[in-house]
Amino acid sequence: MTTFTGWIARETPDGHRTTLEELDSEVLDDRDTTLRVHYSSINYKDALALHGRPGVIRRRPLVTGIDATGEVLASRHPRWRPGDLVTLNGAGLGEDRHGGLAGLAAVDGADLVPVPAPFTPAQAAAIGTAGFTAALSLLALERHGLAPAHGPVLVTGAGGGVGSVAIALLADSGYEVIAVTGRPDTLHDRLTRLGAAHVVDRAELDPQGKPLAKQRWAGVVDAVGGPLLAGALAGLRHSGTATTCGLAAGAAFPGNVMPFILRGISLLGIDSVRTPRERREAAWQLLARHLDPGLLDTVTRSVPLAAAQDAAADVLAGHGTGRTVVDVRAR
Ligand SMILES: NC(=O)c1ccc[n+]([C@@H]2O[C@H](COP(=O)([O-])OP(=O)(O)OC[C@H]3O[C@@H](n4cnc5c(N)ncnc54)[C@H](OP(=O)(O)O)[C@@H]3O)[C@@H](O)[C@H]2O)c1
Missing domain, CATH: 3.90.180.10 (Medium-chain alcohol dehydrogenases, catalytic domain)
Incomplete structure (x- = not known):
């Protein structure tokens, strides 16, 4: 014992x-x-x-x-x-x-x-479930056909764990990243250093009941749910894809079928808990290729x-x- x-x-x-x-x-x-x-x-x-x-x-x-x-x-x-x-x-x-x-x-x-190299055990823990989920989200978007040439990718909850790692992974993979945060003033420089090309106040994404907005992004990594997810879907370009993994702003979201049936968008669910081993390893390989350990430390x-x-x-x-x-x- x-x-x-x-x-x-x-x-x-x-x-x-x-x-x-x-x-x-x-x-x-x-x-x-x-x-x-x-x-x-x-x-x-x-x-x-x-x-x-x-x-x-x-x-x-x-x-x-x-x-x-x-x-x-x-x-x-x-x-x-x-x-x-x-x-x-x-x-x-x-x-x-x-x-x-x-x-x-x-x-x-x-x-x-x-x-996996190049990470130390402490850095692997820093990635943790949040970073692993960011990697699963990017893998899912790309399995669904997303590529950097299709347009920018929106990341919600940008200041949090999933959001921070998603920004770094997407930017290093060649995507233009739009980071959405409730703290644009305090986090602007930090999110830009991670690779965000634009930092947007989450208040700007409130759909205010409108199911369709100007078509701005080709992909979404959402860790927040609630009205922000509805706003992210309303601004997806035709044939765009979003992933949803979290509920920091609430499990329910005021969704509408219009972006799905008029713009052919897709919403993919991410569950990190029951991920099979092959996909776990693929996510960690993606992290090893596209997440700079020094940037993670920051x-x-x-x-x-x-x-x-x-x-x-x-x-x-x-x-x-x-x-x-x-x-x-x-x-
Ligand atoms: N499905 C899965 O397998 C899986 C795996 C990992 C995580 N998750 C879920 O994903 C979510 C995020 O996880 P995390 O580890 O990144 O958490 P976190 O580090 O706490 O980050 C969440 C971020 O969401 C934003 N936020 C918080 N409250 C909000 C609100 N009321 N309205 C809008 N935005 C809000 C904040 O970012 P800003 O201040 O920048 O706006 C916050 O930093 C959680 O719900 C978690 O349970 C799910």
């Missing part, structure tokens, strides 16, 4: 409460691979789980954390040896399986991806495990900027 520290969600009469505790390895499930977790990160789902909000934790008690990056301690899976550096996003971690905001994790070897901050809950409060308040890595071994 080994002891380790982790953020664990425990049942309360009105949901759950998450606290930092010393835990026994016996709390973990029997999975084929044991990881010494070096880093995790704060995604929107982690913020909800750390603050007792509903919608993420499906089993209690549960070690939280939807990402884990670290070193294989022991594995019965044929792909892995002790000492291998690996990363894992989603796959039920921190939802219905014990997660990565802790010193130890028991996981399925089939879900793991090696930390939008990353690091906090020790004990500060994860405080860092999550910023995300819930809509003030999260870029990516927050949790250094599990730091005191």
Whole structure:
């Protein structure tokens, strides 16, 4: 038996409460691979789980954390040896399986991806589910036929984790990027450095009930939902494609069929949690080709495990900027 520290969600009469505790390895499930977790990160789902909000934790008690990056301690899976550096996003971690905001994790070897060059383990954690989802979004747009010559791509929630990585990936892949943010004054320079050609105030995208607007962009990466998604769809060019992965502004959106039936647009859903291994590897290869690790560092901050809950409060308040890595071994 080994002891380790982790953020664990425990049942309360009105949901759950998450606290930092010393835990026994016996709390973990029997999975084929044991990881010494070096880093995790704060995604929107982690913020909800750390603050007792509903919608993420499906089993209690549960070690939280939807990402884990670290070193294989022991594995019965044929792909892995002790000492291998690996990363894992989603796959039920921190939802219905014990997660990565802790010193130890028991996981399925089939879900793991090696930390790819040129990234360090800390940078792989900085990418985390948010960056992985940005890569899945770009892969989906391109599978659907989008290419840089078709026109600009709009990125909503630009200051957040998915948005920041999406801007960098798209710009490095040759796309003209329009970044949409609620904080244009404070984030203008940062988003431009990531590769945005234009920074737009999200108030400008409010569709105000109009289903069709001037045709401006060929693609959309949306992490926000709500009225912003409706505005993004209203401005898509004919045959344009949008991806939707998030609900920072709300799960419902005031959609209208007109852009679909008059402009032939498409809306593709992105789910990072149940992504099959081949697609996980394709997303990480895309990140390795098109995400400059130095640029990633400029939008990353690091906090020790004990500060994860405080860092999550910023995300819930809509003030999260870029990516927050949790250094599990730091005191
Ligand atoms: N489907 C999946 O597999 C998947 C995977 C990863 C993430 N997600 C979801 O994607 C969303 C974004 O994740 P994230 O990690 O990027 O979160 P994040 O870092 O907190 O970023 C969200 C961004 O959305 C914008 N925003 C926040 N509240 C808003 C509001 N009320 N109206 C309009 N914009 C608002 C803000 O950007 P600005 O200040 O720049 O406007 C904020 O930085 C979350 O809902 C998350 O659960 C889904």
